[in-house]
Amino acid sequence: METLKKLCGGLPLNPLPPNNGRDPSMPHAPVRTPNLTAEEERLALKNALRYFPPDLHSTLAPEFAQELRQYGHIYMYRFCPTVRMRAYPIDQYPCKIRHAAAIMHMIMNNLDPAVAQFPQELVTYGGNGQVFSNWAQFWLVFHYLSTMSEEQTLVMYSGHPLGLFPSLPSSPRCVITNGMVIPNYSSRESYEKMFALGITMYGQMTAGSYCYIGPQGIVHGTMLTVLNAGRRYLGTSDLRGRVFVTSGLGGMSGAQAKAAVIAGCVGVIAEVDEVPLKKRHEQGWLMEVTKDLDHCMKRIREARRSQMALSLGYHGNIVDLWERLWQEYERTGELLVDLGSDQTSLHNPFSGGYYPVQLSFKQANHLMNTDPQLFKTTVHESLCRHVAAINKLSEEGMYFWDYGNAFLLEAKRAGAEVEKSGAGATEFKYPSYVQHIMGDIFSLGFGPFRWVCTSGDPADLATTDGIATAVLEEISASVTELVRQQYNDNICWIREAGKHNMVVGSQARILYSDQKGRVSIALAINKAVSDGRVKAPVVISRDHHDVSGTDSPFRETSNIYDGSAFCADMAVQNVIGDSFRGATWVALHNGGGVGWGEVMNGGFGLVLDGSEDAGKRARTMLNWDVSNGVARRCWSGNSNAHETIQLTMEDQTQLRVTLPYHVQDERILYRALH
Secondary structure, eight states: OOOOHHTOOOOSSOOOOOOOOOOTOOOOOOOOOOOOOHHHHHHHHHHHTSSSSSSGGHHHHHHHHHHHHSSOOOOOOOOOSOOOOOOOGGGGSOSSHHHHHHHHHHHHHHHHHTTOOOOOTTTEEEEEEESOOHHHHHHHHHHHHHHOOTEEEEEEEEEHHHHEEEEEETTTTTTEEEEOOOOOGGOOHHHHHHHHHHHHOTTTTTTTTTTOOOTTHHHHHHHHHHHHHHIIIIIIIITTOOEEEOOSSSGOOOOHHHHHHHHHEEEEEEESSSHHHHHHHTTSSOEEEESSHHHHHHHHHHHHTTTTOOEEEEOHHHHHHHHHHHHHHHHHHHOOSSEEOSSSSSSSIIIIOOOOSOOOHHHHHHHHHHHHHHHHHHHHHHHHHHHHHHHHHTTTTTTTOOSSSSSSHHHHTTTSSOOOTOOOTTOOSOHHHHHIIHHHHHHTTOEEEHHHHHTOOHHHHHHHHHHHHHHHHHHHGOOOHHHHHHHHHHHHHHHHHHTTTOSSSSSEEEEOHHHHHHHHHHHHHHHHHHHTSSOOOEEEEOSSSSOOOETTTTTTTTTTTTGGOOOOOHHHHHHHHHHHOOEEEEEEEOOOOHHHHHHHHEEEEEEEEEOOHHHHHHHHHHHHHHOOOHHHHHHHHHHHHHHHHHHHHHHHOOOOOOOOOOOOOOOHHHHHHO
16 A cells, blocks of 8 residues: 555556556446547547656556546546545645645545545546546646645646646645636537546536535535525424425535434435445434335324424435325325425436436436437436426425526426526526525625644644634624624534534534634634644635635526626636635636536635734635625625625725616616617
């Protein structure tokens, strides 16, 4: 087994490691179908061999060709490291600078088998969210990071390390772009070819930016979504005895079971793949599992009567579950579901992101590879049935929302009845969770702020939990009632997080905070690193799914109605602004959440090492990182954002934002145009 020192020594070429192929004990990504021409196959092989000296080409070319034809991509399994992949304490990485070691810590967490969905294919979550495109890139990145100085920046092109370039100590140590394809060529079909050629990749959000913290990240967001859905749709924060039905227990969707229990409701989650279902059950995130729909209905009724918090995994297709719930209503007149959503990976519907009800899991995996067009037709038929059952239940009082996974977008493309009469381009029969639930929270400046204790010591995480709680309690005494409610939800979350066994992988925590909270928590943690209460540097980050980080007309910016929902200035400006305000690394991605070509998003990592400089960077960068999005949302007409940015300008004298004047009399528009 390799050591971390050997991992940093560059590609192991003399001797070559043995080619052990795929590990049958691990879950693997579905076979991709890029449909390359003979010339494109030659180009893919030629591109892959660029990483190796010519004397190895005759050995490597045949196995790379086999991978390409068998799996649809050249992953270079021979070079999959034998070292146990996990987030090691930062001091164990043989680096010249700690910022580089912190990036290594984060990368290895993204590829930890306890965290990653398909570790050997370098997929962290979402079915195709890549950390790198192949294992040669992994080895080169670790070598570069181990030798990097404070006057160099590692440049990453869609998984490929272009190299170390001279820069300033104040510059980011790593700049990442993923999927930066010319817009007219950013189609799903083009992506499959480009990925097979090894020239671009889909980084999802925090997979390709090295900032994923396991399913905890979405547990918190899902819990807040369910709580606020109860407030909006059911008129209560007390969800005891209320039933939430959804699907997916794989990557990020694996958080739904835990989130439902923390919110206090009955969560029923369908999953077709037994592997992630077992994984969540063994982790303790899923309380019960059943393959029997009769038993499923029985447990729903029992949990409703007893008002117990329950997470129940149904091993089967979500369409069967929705149709059975409708049959129960027809038979008994009893509506067994209050809230509904979906977290199948419909950004990737034809390559393992969605499994049609007509086929078994095994049959679907076979058909998507052998007859992609027939599989696509089958997916569309399944989506129509899926939506039909939801529509019937919604007409009887169930509340459904799109969870930003392109469910309604793909259902519309399939011909399902999801269109809304007289609606705008981003509106459907059902709202997205941003439009009805989380959008106004974003406009207050609240979003998924997170940190990672690079010591790997749970005691450090407990210390930072206490720091964050104290900071939020102090701030919440002097805010509006609407903001205080959000603070209280997050204070409750962080107090309970330890007992709910949230940590999978690195010692990380997430909470939703606004601008003032993020800055205050970061400064307080940096001080704790400085005075030794926290033993090693702490990386602060966030999900790209945030106030400013993502332009996505069917998710993060779906509640922007001035016509700019399809514009991406905010996300691009955010990454540029973070880069020169102090971020340790930055990333800009095409795709994430709703899919390739549908979204632009970006993120950052910032190392708090206890220095005065780190505190200054955190203050400057975090203020921009939130205010950018609030200002954009204000300009689009959101009243919460308008009030929030005005208060921020009062607090920060150097901030000056262009505020909109709103048309008071709509008749003026009519008269001018007629």
